[in-house]
Amino acid sequence: MLNRTDRLRLLALLLWTLPVAALLPLGGLWLWRSGNLLWWLAAMVACSAVGYGFQWWLRRRDRRLLAGAQTAPDPQWPPRSQAAWAAIESMAQAVKPEDWPLTDNPRLPDLGRAALEAVARIYFPEVERPLLELTLPHLLLIIERAARDLRTEVAGQLPLSHRLTLGDLMRAYRWKATAERLLDLYRAGRLVFNPASAVLSEAWGGLRTKAFGAAWSDLHRWLLQEYIRKVGFYAIELYSGRLVLTEGAPTAVTPASRQDLERTATATADLATEPLRILVLGRANAGKSSLINALFGQLIAPADVLPDPAAPIAPYRLERAGLTSALVFDTPGCDTAGLTPKAVDRLASSVDLVLWVTAAQRPDRQAERETLDRLRALWAARPDHHPPPLLVAVSHIDLLRPPREWQPPYDLANPQGSKATNIRAALEAVAQDLAVPLADVIPVCLAEGRVYNVTDTLWAALLERQGAADRVRLLRCLDERKRAEDWALLRQQLAGAGRFLARLPGRLLP
Ligand SMILES: Nc1nc2c(ncn2[C@@H]2O[C@H](COP(=O)(O)OP(=O)(O)OP(=O)(O)O)[C@@H](O)[C@H]2O)c(=O)[nH]1
Ligand SMILES: [Mg+2]
Known part of the structure; x- marks a missing residue:
């Protein structure tokens, strides 16, 4: 409770404020009197x-x-x-x-x-x-x-x-x-x-x-x-591996990509950031190499050659305005001995975008669907990663009926004439057979001298998926960094343990 000095202090305070406090009732009185x-x-x-x-x-x-x-x-x-x-x-x-x-x-x-x-x-x-x-x-x-x-x-x-x-x-x-x-x-x-x-x-x-x-x-x-x-x-x-103890750019080139870059014939200046990894998959003769040539606008991937099973998957370096520097991987047909299912899985786990090539005039797509389903399950089982975006290029549309007719461009949104109608039907069939949205299915012609829809439609579709692919790339880089860091920490700890063990005999013996 208040002690004596506090009480006196309070009294002083009251006395001090009394004239001002008195104004309130006096003012009230005056207001009342004056109405x-x-x-x-x-x-x-x-x-x-x-x-x-x-x-x-x-x-x-x-x-x-x-x-x-x-x-x-x-x-x-x-x-x-x-x-x-x-x-x-x-x-x-x-x-x-x-x-x-x-x-x-x-x-x-x-x-x-x-x-x-x-x-x-x-x-x-x-x-x-x-x-x-x-x-x-x-x-x-x-x-x-x-x-x-x-x-x-x-x-x-x-x-x-x-x-x-x-x-x-x-x-x-x-x-x-x-x-x-x-x-x-x-x-x-x-x-x-x-x-x-x-x-x-x-x-x-x-x-x-x-x-x-x-x-x-x-x-x-x-x-x-x-x-x-x-x-x-x-x-x-x-x-999730995005924060690591070591400082530095999160998207520094990974060891795997550095090796791949060294293997590309086009590697000139060293890259500072990790390239986008694009995987081209599909059956034999679907047009994978032709697609890469059309994308690059020049003959770089040998098309129409017998695949050499011993040769490693060839990467090509793609540099184009608007796209993150990319490494494009041409593969042998995934239905051949040149590419085992295991190899497909391994490749598909380390890329940021998949370009699937399928031929319009070959309606048997059961094997392709199975491979794709397996890949999708593989991606879904990795909750710490995003699945890479998937684009399907439907090649050989020039061979659809009537085979003699080839007068692009074709309006596939409102198809007029039997060629356009057949191309549209082929797209819908591919979308259904492979269980992909129709928007991800792009018709192309890759035959020499007839290249159609690649530099415009397919390229635009690629750019549209660049954001999603970049997300995959970032997590892949961080994964790599985390793994490197874990190793470095483990090495440090082992070295520490080694030093301790080395000194142990000296400690135990008098
Ligand atoms: N008419 C036509 N021919 C095409 C088209 N795309 C590819 N071809 C031809 O199909 C053949 C096979 O093409 P590639 O590009 O070698 O196919 P690939 O998928 O790389 O084949 P592999 O590497 O053996 O698995 C070549 O003769 C191409 O010219 C197309 O859209 N229309
Ligand atoms: Mg090829």
Whole structure:
């Protein structure tokens, strides 16, 4: 309770404020005498209403600002990362500010740990304590990144937060009790002096403190949610291999592509970033090599030659305006001994876009469908990657009936005449046989001197899928980097263990 000196101090304060405080009842008296009291009351109600409305608007604006400063998932993330984000987001939504007071709470790190665990559980569902799978340097990396982001966000969102420490907040809370007691005294006095205005302003004050209280709890909730989201975000980046300890460009050329680049006859200047890897697949004689020649606008892939099963898959370097530098791989027919199903699977797991070539005049596509289904299953079984986009080029359309007629261009959206109608029907058949959307099926003619639809339609379709292919490329690069990093860490640890073992005899023997 108040001790003696406090009481004297309070008395001094009261005496000091008395002349000013007396103005309120005296003013009321004067208003009443001069018959203006009602006008004054009306003005007060109007001002309070406007003030409240203004406050409400400010609060809405603050909420909008806070909602805008919210960590969002990366749209490039593969499915497993998206699932982990869903777990983080539901955790952020469920957090209750009253459970996590900011002022005197040393438990806040527990909240971060829970967020880490939510992510770890998605990546290691079979491990009982998934957090133990995280190495200490990686954990520190998450903390460092999350704290850095949170600091810039808080400095941007919380007024004065760069000067306000948790200690300041606690001191303010201690003072708050004293201040409230003084305020109560003032209120009681006011009620005696001027009942009408006291009741009105009391109501207004109630609304006002409620509004301030609500704004603070909005901020508090936002801070907790951002804390969870930031930790979750970087945990996902780390577990999915996008965040590694080693600095450097994420899309540096991978060792595999470096080797392939060295094998291309066209490699001139060294590439700084990883090329897009495009795989051309299809049955023998479908027109794969012819398609590559048409794409490059010159004869680079030997067409119409007997494949040499011993020769490695030949890469060609494609540089064209608008497209990320690419390596195009020409393959032997996937129905021949030159390319085993295993080899197809291996190739298909390391490329960013697949161009499937199928001949329009060969309706037996069961084997192709089986290969494609197998590849699709393979891609679907890798939740940490995006499946590479697939484009189907339908070749040999010039041989469709009537075979003698060849007068491009053909309008396939509204086919006129039997040739256009037959081409359209072939496209629909291919789309159905191979279970691909019609929009991904492009008719082309690759016969020498008759090349049609390649540099325009097929090229445009390729460019359209470049974004999706780039996503695949990025994850592939990060995968490669993570693998290299894991090896480097393991080597370091082994070396450390080796040194320890080497010193062991000296330690054990006196
Ligand atoms: N008329 C016509 N002939 C084509 C077309 N596309 C390819 N050809 C011909 O079909 C033959 C085979 O073409 P390639 O490009 O060697 O086929 P490929 O798929 O590379 O064959 P392999 O490498 O042996 O698996 C060649 O004689 C081409 O000229 C086309 O659209 N129309
Ligand atoms: Mg070929």
